[in-house]
Amino acid sequence: MTTASQGNAPIVVGVDSTEASLRAVRWAADTAARHHAPLHLVHAAGFPDLYVGESIPPPESFVEEQRKQRWEFLHTARRVAQEAGDIDIHTRFESDPPIPTLIHASRSARMMVLGSSGHTGLAGLLIGSTTLALVTHAHCPVVSVRGDYPQVPADDRRPVVVGIDGSPLSERAIGYAFDEACFRGVDLVAVHTFSDADADVFSEARMYFDWEPMRDVEERRLAERLAGWREKYPDVAVQRVLVKDRPRHELLEWSAKAQLVVVGSRGRGGFRGMLLGSTSQALIHNAECPVMIARPEPGND
Template identity: 75%
Template sequence: MTEAGHVRGPVVAGVDGTEASLRGVRWAAATAARHRVPLRLVHAAGYADFYTGESIPPPERFKEDLRRQRWEFLHAARRVAAEEGSPEVHTVLDADPPIPCLVRMSRTARMVVLGSSGHSGLVGLLVGSATLALVSHAYCPVVSVRGQLPEPAEADPRPVVVGVDGSPLSERAIGYAFDEACFRGVDLVAVHTWSDSDTDIFSQARMYFDWEPMRDTEERRLAERLAGWRELYPDVTVHRVLVKDRPRHELLEWSRKAQLVVVGSRGRGGFRGMLLGSTSHALVHNAECPVMIARPVPSPAA
């Protein structure tokens, strides 16, 4: 595992033949090349053995045509990956339904990457019961590739942005964000927001330091959250941003000028047991750059 706790596994990209999924493949291939790990391109077939409402299987020719079409999707994705210089590319045509397949592959993956739109429920915008299940149950970070990507081999100077709120998943998000900023050779922007309506302040510091202005308290605690990671990644330049606002508003604004936004799947707010918080949900709907959703540490029995 790396400093940020990553598995040294492949980057897995979902493929469904759409332009959106090919953008996801481009991003995944460039990321795999930076990290010097394999890229695994996956199309999960998941077609029924029987016609809907019928008791007879489809003709073998239908199955063969479908398999041929799906291999064409993978071959097109492989050509896109080659343009990004990915050193090792594997293609997988899996018979399982898409979400169980990708959740299973996430056990040994560095990350799972999805295009921002798709068809047949395979990949795409992380909404709906099927794709929400992937974000909620994957064993590694899930990336929704949104917005315009730079051309192959074109340097991208935009920073990596991470949302920091003091929760355990926020801590994991910080580690992933430092790792990505390091491999991409760009700055890291750590964004922390607060509002008067917060019921759980960034730390318990306000309770013990009532005389400190709120901003000073929050700034000090943010610096403490980042200190250990800055020691592990001394070459990464970090900018701290503190704003009295809701996190979704500020992070959506930063997504317009970032190459990647990293957040936890669930922050300190919201209801206990929620699988996807309001901030991460808003980002995968509306961000203007790729979004990485950090997942909890899997239990040993999982």
């Protein structure tokens, strides 16, 4: 799940012509440098075999001009990535559509990084169908970097924040969050929210602890979930945050003072078959820092 079990897997970035894409490249390059991992810049052109509604292919001159422009996107992205220092950078140009290309690339990736431009389709890899496809079907964590996210200094001391709700995906998110906090040399803030509606869910736990107040039960469970990870990452200072609130509200507030927020693609309250939870969606669209979405183990979608 974490870097230790992945070997030296690459960080993969989806590249297009937008400034949001270049911001994603900068973030990914900095992260690759911290992990001493290779960086793969991938552009999927999605050239049409035929014009829509026509029976003939587009002129070769058109295809060649499109190919030239897209190679220029990759060259620009490579120059941006090189600013992060001495990292192993690979560029890939694919003529296949973006969604299947990036999902396939995610099979061997440490993480997939995409820029959020606020557009749809090829020029906006993180809004619309491509976003949902990658966040719900990728084989690795997916990081959303918003187009308005400012370039930050290398000595950024803001914490990594992880949302914890007790679900299996939440446990995977904790592992990724500890890993990132360790490599960045910053604190980890573990945020767990609860409400009175959780009383039925945790009634058995409350009976075991002689009907402790809900907050005490939740605080105990949060400490237990973090204990093993704190032993594995003893150098990471952890701040526990327990609040009676909806998770999306609390995590959106923390995103304004964090350098990364990590959550599962769906949480404890999600309906079976729902591939992306409301909290994950809210963070992707509104967080003020990059968001990492933890994915299930392969075969457990």
